[in-house]
Amino acid sequence: xxxxxxxxxxxxxxxxxxxxxxxxxxxxxxxxxxxxxxxxxxxxxxxxxxxxxxxxxxxxxxxxxxxxxxxxxxxxxxxxxxxxxxxxxxxxxxxxxxxxxxxxxxxxxxxxxxxxxxxxxxxxxxxxxxxxxxxxxxxxxxxxxxxxxxxxxxxxxxxxxxxxxxxxxxxxxxxxxxxxxxxxxxxxxxxxxxxxxxxxxxxxxxxxxxxxxxxxxxxxxxxxxxxxxxxxxxxxxxxxxxxxxxxxxxxxxxxxxxxxxx
Numbered sequence: 001x002x003x004x005x006x007x008x009x010x011x012x013x014x015x016x017x018x019x020x021x022x023x024x025x026x027x028x029x030x031x032x033x034x035x036x037x038x039x040x041x042x043x044x045x046x047x048x049x050x051x052x053x054x055x056x057x058x059x060x061x062x063x064x065x066x067x068x069x070x071x072x073x074x075x076x077x078x079x080x081x082x083x084x085x086x087x088x089x090x091x092x093x094x095x096x097x098x099x100x101x102x103x104x105x106x107x108x109x110x111x112x113x114x115x116x117x118x119x120x121x122x123x124x125x126x127x128x129x130x131x132x133x134x135x136x137x138x139x140x141x142x143x144x145x146x147x148x149x150x151x152x153x154x155x156x157x158x159x160x161x162x163x164x165x166x167x168x169x170x171x172x173x174x175x176x177x178x179x180x181x182x183x184x185x186x187x188x189x190x191x192x193x194x195x196x197x198x199x200x201x202x203x204x205x206x207x208x209x210x211x212x213x214x215x216x217x218x219x220x221x222x223x224x225x226x227x228x229x230x231x232x233x234x235x236x237x238x239x240x241x242x243x244x245x246x247x248x249x250x251x252x253x254x255x256x257x258x259x260x261x262x
Contacts, residue, residue, distance in 0.1 A: 007093055014160030014210035017196065021085070021203035022140065031142055031200075031224065033076040034108070038067055056221045057113050064112065072107040080140065080226050081106055086203075090136060090230050093205070098233045104248035105129045106228040108142075111151055111217045119214045122156075122188060126164055126208040127179045127253050129246040131231035132238035133164055135208030141198045142224040148195065151217030153204070156191035159211035166260045167253070179253065182262050187211060 010016040038055045041063070042048050048063045058064050071077070080086075081101065090099055111118075125137050145152045166182040181187055191211065196204055206212060208231070217223050233243060244251050254261050 003092060010093060010205060010207070013157040014207040015155050015157065015212075016205050017198060018089075018203045018205070019199070020201055022083075022201040024201055027142055027201045030076050030080065030226075033074055034071055034224065037071055037074060041067055041070070064110075068108070068110055071110075077107060077226075081228050086138060086228075089203075089205075093136065094134070094232060099230050100131075100233055100243070102129050102131045102135075102229045102231060102245050104245055105131075107226070109225045109227055111214070111223040111225075113217055113220055113222065116216055119216065121178075122181050122184050122211055122213045123179060124165060124181070124209050124211060125206065125229065127167055127246075129208070129229055129248075130241070130244050130251060130253065130256060131208075131229070131246070132233070132235035132243075133208055134235045134238075135229060135231040137206040137208065137210075138226075138228045138230070139204040139206065140226040140228075141202055141204075142200050142226060143221065144199045145223060146197055146199075148215070149218045151215045151219070151223055152195040152197055154213050154215055155194050155196060155206065156188065156211040157194055159187070159191045160207040160209040162209075164209055164257070164260060165211075166262050168262055169254060181211070 006016050006018060035055050038058075042053065045063075045066075048058075048060065053060055053063060058067065091097075126133050126135060129135065139153065144150070165187070168180040168182060170178040170180060188211075195215075198204060208229075232238065241256055244256070246253070
């Protein structure tokens with residue numbers, strides 16, 4: 001498929017998957033860095049140095065949190081974020097406009113086997129990340145997602161065309177903010193759900209307004225992906241709000257868009 005076709009599909013469907021975007025050796029280097037970091041943590045903290053705590057399934061909430069948070073600080077994170085081929089792609093999709101990345105909205109996502117605690121419900125990325133409705137989510141799988149058991153991302157093609165949805169706000173058990181799409185079930189029925197079966201090294205790109213959600217990993221191994229988010233400075237709303245970031249920077253959607261809260 002030519003780039004022109006990728007761009008056309010992205011704007012029509014709200015997402016596109018580019019196969020074999022990253023070389024296999026590059027992906028392996030990233031995965032090896034994560035595994036070395038996991039082994040480092042196990043050695044430095046005796047309470048985690050147990051045989052049943054493995055990279056694929058640590059089985060300990062505090063270990064998972066420490067590992068998940070600290071891998072964001074690894075050099076390979078910045079290497080993926082600033083990958084020249086990725087930045088070139090943003091420019092091509094948006095016609096060389098002035099863009100930036102949301103500074104607190106990137107990092108690795110680690111979906112462990114049979115763990116549903118942090119599955120994401122149906123959502124649009126703009127709600128939690130702000131920046132600009134003209135934004136891109138770059139989803140890079142670092143492990144294969146070949147079937148339903150491996151927990152593919154579920155997207156709803158063409159749903160981005162309706163714009164930013166109204167939401168309900170809930171507070172969860174840990175006092176974090178949850179945004180629920182208004183008429184969530186109706187929205188899912190309007191568009192055909194598509195499971196993204198991807199291989200390590202592929203690249204999926206979502207429009208900030210695309211409806212999508214995660215699914216349960218019923219396999220025996222961790223599903224690893226890298227997420228980064230870019231936005232257009234040129235957007236009028238972005239300029240009005242002085243390029244504000246979202247929840248991870250302490251900014252709530254409801255303060256920016258009270259008209260979209262139900």
